[in-house]
Amino acid sequence: MRHGGPQVEAKPKDFKGSIKRLFNYMAVRKWLMLGAFILSAIATVMQIFTPRILGSATTVIFDGFSEGMVGGRYPIDFAAIRKILISVAILYVANAVFRYVAQLTLVRVVQSTVFDLRQDFKAKMSRVPVEYYDTNSNGDIMSRAINDVDNIARQMVQTINQAIMSVVQFFGILIMMFSISWKLSIVALLTVPLSAFIISRIAPTSRKLFKKQQTELGHLNSHIEETFAGHTEIVSFNREEHVIEEFGFQNEKLFGIAWKAQFLSGILMPLMNMVKNLGYVIVAVMGGIDVSTGALALGEVQAFLTYTNQFSEPMKQLTNIMNTIQSIVASTERIFEVLDEAEMLDVSTDQPAIETTDKFTFENVRFGYAGQEDLMTDFNLSVKPGQMVAIVGPTGAGKSTIINLLERFYDVRGGSIKLEGEDIRNIDRDDLRRRFAMVLQDTWLFNGTIFDNIKYGAHEEVSDEDVYRASKMAHADEFIRTLPEGYNTILNEDASNISQGQRQLLTIARAFITDPEILILDEATSSVDTRTEVLIQRAMRRLLEGRTSFVVAHRLSTIRDADNIIVMNKGDIIETGTHDELMALGEFYAGLYNSQFTEAS
Structure with missing residues (x-):
């Protein structure tokens, strides 16, 4: 390669x-x-x-x-x-x-x-x-x-x-x-x-x-x-x-x-x-x-x-x-x-599905990128249905790697990741990804109308009202209607004719319209102002009800309400618990959290 x-x-x-x-x-x-x-x-x-x-x-x-x-x-x-x-x-x-x-x-x-x-x-x-x-x-x-x-x-x-x-x-x-x-x-x-x-x-x-x-x-x-x-x-x-x-x-x-x-x-x-x-x-x-x-x-x-x-x-x-x-x-x-490049391999395993109450189960996961040593050597994690799991840690800790593995952008080198007891390598990639919606830090919007960009996330035909409803949930409807052409506003090649925060709101609305079973947020609010962030968090709480979610964040204030916070370093979990539990522990997570407020002051 x-x-x-x-x-x-x-x-x-x-x-x-x-x-x-x-x-x-x-x-x-x-x-x-x-x-x-x-x-x-x-x-x-x-x-x-x-x-x-x-x-x-x-x-x-x-x-x-x-x-x-x-x-x-x-x-x-x-x-x-x-x-x-x-x-x-x-x-x-x-x-x-x-x-x-x-x-x-x-x-x-x-x-x-x-x-x-x-x-x-x-x-x-x-x-x-x-x-x-x-x-x-x-x-x-x-x-x-x-x-x-x-x-x-x-x-x-x-x-x-x-x-x-x-x-x-x-x-x-x-x-x-x-x-x-x-x-x-x-x-x-x-x-x-x-x-x-x-x-x-x-x-x-x-x-x-x-x-x-x-x-x-x-x-x-x-x-x-x-x-x-x-x-x-x-x-x-x-x-x-x-x-x-x-x-x-x-x-x-x-x-x-x-x-x-x-x-x-x-x-x-x-x-x-x-x-x-x-x-x-x-x-x-x-x-x-x-x-x-x-x-x-x-x-x-x-x-x-x-x-x-x-x-x-x-x-x-x-x-x-x-x-x-x-x-x-x-x-x-x-x-x-x-x-002639190698294609994604649909390699299934001989592991049968098991009965479990977990939504996701990471068992002894070992993984490393091509040409590099293993980043994860023995990663284990259980996620219950409807849980909001926050993933934090310093740069290079392996946070985004977990997202890549969940959606099978990469497959594990060892161990397994199970969704409701079934190894995800035994699930067709398209079928697996239909169960996810993702909002990334780097917004991606194509040259077209705002309406079509939001509708892009839908897995099946949706009505105009569904698009408007998703925009309101993401608090994007208000700024869209102030534009001269409203939902028919044409975004240019890199969507530079709207602000970075507005672009982020549109990608969140695009995730809302999928009505996802599992939600992935990778620094989803990093480019949004504080007021908009509060509004998004309220909408997120409504969206996350009954759904399993993974949230990758550097701004730790955004994940205080997470059901489980995973603290990673060098590819392994070093701490886990709620915000209050980790703060009471007074170790790595507490140091990260306090350092952000110290820097802010």
Whole structure:
């Protein structure tokens, strides 16, 4: 698993495997693909025949001049030329029609393939464990989902089309050249090994550089996304210049890699042109000698020179295709890296359900995050139905870890967590999470109306009155109705057009509307003013009646009424009891509680 952002894997990339997997996506439309290939090949064959036919027109004209003037004019067969020109016109029109239909078909195939890739990518992101999001930057994930997929869509159609044309052109022109003169053909073919040598020396390096370019682009996207999201904090701490310097560093790295990749891909064309021109000159000289000796007709030499010029085109196109394929494969590999990520495992246990009066039972729970030592080694806890359990402790004590385990964002390494006597690993994740509602310290609201944001939490269809009732319980209805559009107010991308406290109230209302069996509050009132906090606490008491709840809090004044307070440190429970019991104990919890009021004063 990668940590801390996008990185280049050390193992060599499977070029052929990635191409094969990409074409497997296209294979579901194999008949459309085959039709496009056939149409494109026919169009290319028509294009190949036109120089030979036009050459015959030149021969007709040359023969007429060679016979000398008869009756004051050269005996040129204009009827034959007319037929030749009509034939060429028909070939050009047919070529355009076939190529248009082939291109249209290929666009349909490629865009459908990219559609499937996006669908699979999005579906995969819902199946990877939460750990993947914790260890990979959002910028890199977005770069793969947008930039890499778009890169495939943008270049795939032209690449396939050029590949078909180039292969058919190469062999078709070769056949036509040999049908005119085998000696001139051998001379023209002498340039092929030199061209192949140039390609073999440059293409592999170019592919590696294109891969690095896409990776560095992911780094830069990650940095930009992070700085835009934290712009207020950056300005507050006067870190603008530092951010600009860091951006400059990342931009410079991308520039260096992109410059090398583009330079190598760009230098191929001049080199290929040089090789082509050398071959063209030699063929022109030898062809002129053959015409002067009568070994070849002028029209045939003209056609051969046209073929010689065109013969380099498939080579140049294949060179360009190789460079484009490097970029496509680099993007494809980055997408398949995500599609190959390990998914959340539905690992059930052989532990049968037991009869118990507990709502939740933590038995000898052992857990640690990937690549880290166990945070919890022997965690035990019993929670009765309807209890409000407060979880307190210093940063890193394991408070939020309990929430992650309850909702199965992570599974335990040892021991078990039981819900009403049944191991939660034996319960489907979706079914388990339907029984929870959660309000986090970091509010999440999407771009849409306030009404839709509140309704988002409902597990089933709810009425408008249910939305209004939930808002009133969360004391959000009053401020919502003061807005110009009320419940139809559109929240922007990060909901910055309302205050942080108001955003928190909306997330609480969203939890209310679910009518949850179990409620999780993770620093739910940390961003709310004191007056609003009191109102929320009153509403919470009504909401919590008959429900089991877990409350994570640093502000200990908010959990004085908890039925059970769990004090954690370094992943283990060190104290438990009510507020009064723990204060009377006068140890860790009492120290935390008193220190908050000392700091406040």
